[in-house]
Amino acid sequence: MIMDALSLYDLNALVRRSIEQCLPDEFWVQAELSDVRTGNTGHCYLEFVQKDPRGNNLIAKARGTVWANVFRLLKPYFEEATGQAFVAGIKVLVQVTVSFHELYGYSLTVQDIDPTYTLGDMARRRREILKQLEEEGVLTLNKELEMPRLPQRIAVISSPTAAGYGDFCHQLQNNPRGFCFYTELFPALMQGDRVEESVLSALDKINARLPEFDAVVIIRGGGATSDLSGFDTYLLAAACAQFPLPIITGIGHERDDTVLDSVAHTRVKTPTAAAEFLIDSMNNAADELEMLAARLQESVRTRLLQEQRKLAAYRDRIPSAAYRRISAAKLALLTARKDMAQVVTSSLSRHRHRLELLQQRLADVSPEKQLARGYSITLKDGKVVKDAGLLREGDEITTRLHKGEATSIINRKVKV
Template identity: 75%
Template sequence: MINVEKGTNLPPYGGGGQGGEAPSLSLLELNALVRRSLEQCLPDEYWVQAELSDVRSNTSGHCYLEFIQKDPRGNSLIAKARGTIWANVYRLLKPYFEEATGQLFTSGIKVLVRVTVDFHELYGYSLTVQDIDPTYTLGDMAMRRREILMQLEEEGVLTLNKELEMPLLPQRVAVISSATAAGYGDFCHQLQNNPQGFFFYTELFPALMQGNQVEDSVLAALDEVNRRRNEFDVVVIIRGGGATSDLSGFDTYLLAAACAQFSLPIITGIGHERDDTVLDSVAHTRVKTPTAAAELLIDGMEEAAGHLEELVNRLYQSAFSRFEQERKKLSLYKSRIPSQAVHKLAEARLTLQATGSRLSRAVEVMLAREKYRLELLQNRIADASPERLLKRGYSVTLKNGKIIRDGSVLRDGDELTTRFYKGEVTSIVNCKS
């Protein structure tokens, strides 16, 4: 029911004004009534918890935004109000909030603001921001970080990158940073001018390091590095300088999950001394500045060089010790050579004498055996000689000096010689018909 102030001259409802009918109001009059009612009912300032949406400012320095509240169970909107921060408040409130929280004053963050309730006849209901409490947003940001880290831990990927072994010689470095960042220049200068003269190969994979596109930009750079992961030893994500409020882009789940599961060790140097991001928590190693990241790599090379130098010294000492041992052995062997030579010569002499004696006896036995065999052969030859056969009564018939073995070859008139043991006779062949 609407109560109309006394004395207000209003035409009757429907323009008629017949008795008892309720008076009618113009829209402007109704809105004015609503405004006065709100001013009377809600005259104070109120602290309101809400999420920022559609934050924008104009050339006059005023900030216009929406405050929303979502259903935690379904993420659907359950409340919404238009908000305004006038320029004289906004120019103080924005830097104060961002410096205190390290978070941009932008859509998507939860805030605790002190507001007055306003109603304008033309623009309707709105909240005018008078103040903000950064500690509320800090608590919400910390809670979101914890939730992201808990989710990564539940998925079993939180410490995967930390568990990778840092290469002994981290010389091939993929750098994710802005090409114009002073920190990138400091990082490269530090590596190239290290006192030990170590060589480093660096390649920049450009990415935005502040603003709303940090997540997408860094993820794209990581994808490019991953395609060429065999060409690098480590990945360095550096930022160098800039407002603390720009760190919010490194507190996202997708970026943290990608870095936690990356196949190369990731070194981060994106924050300030007192700021830790979710990305810092999942990276293999976190340092404060790009220069510190370069020093970490140089220290790694120096440690490897020191270890190598230690190995060289140990090798030298081992070789020298072995050389001394062998020299002593050689000297000992050298001192033993004369006595060993005499001993070996005496042994050889005895062996030679024994061998000579055995050889002599063997030769005598062999000669006796061969003499006996020759005598046997001589007797067998003597028994088979023609003279011995003739002496036994045999004779030999010859024709023209050749022995006749077949009588069919003889012809009449052939002259034959028959030889006996003693003497010989000549005969003429006479073949009878």
């Protein structure tokens, strides 16, 4: 039996004394939180890890503790400064003391935290997501969509119980000019680790009914800013960037833009501001319509005045124009009457000449003329005899001469 052998407790006590002597100071340590649990006592128990950047394998791990008196101050300070929940998966820069307990072993006790380191890491992750979307050519696709002139049919992604959703609807329904908006809620979780999954599901439902909507509004009113990490994911950003309807975000975070804000068509600060944006769009369209109506009214008034002046000018010109037209008509009528008289006289003269010629011709062929030339007309019973064969012996005939008549009795006839 080896007499100088140490018990496990003695060895661990030796390790503890050695660590206390060698590492008495506080150290700033960069690590990732892999497990965060809060006990009933208010103490926070967590695990720090470091991964190999080349293979993502764990290369270091340590148990950590934030005592309740420190955790009460540290957690809200960190979450307020970063807008990030103090949860597993984030990278932190913490001030720790190194301790070793004979029973519980090696651990780090957190004394302080530097939010700027986590902010830098979050900003880096945002930049990486935005850079990836830019390289894929989809970063500005939603921004390039044209917002409808009258965005009245709105698909809303929000928690149904959120006060911000109620504020949004109230603002739309009570707009000063009484514009009608038609909203439909697509319920989604707006905080926690299921934000990405829930919002993506709502977008899929809207996408199946695209013709029914003009725009999509994603709102999250109130709540802790530490719940915004769900809006900084690649899948959600890529889906919104490529969504075929303009997306308006109003997730109640005024200080920093999330990745979702960066890819959306329009980013506003609050749900109420989202409603005001839609109302302003309607106001702009209504103002333009009123301006066009006023311009049309002025144009009509100007045109009417011009036409009235024209009518007055025409009215003033009517008497002189009518006198000229009547004078011209009279002149034309006189000319036509003169021409007509000439035409009638000429026509009568021609017809008179023709009648005279016809009269002369008739006179030349009249029986009197023929009788005067020595011809005679033989009549029987008052009818002209043209054929001697029709006469019989003993018939009485009358011969009409140029001067006088002679009556004869047929004694004989000669056949021709």
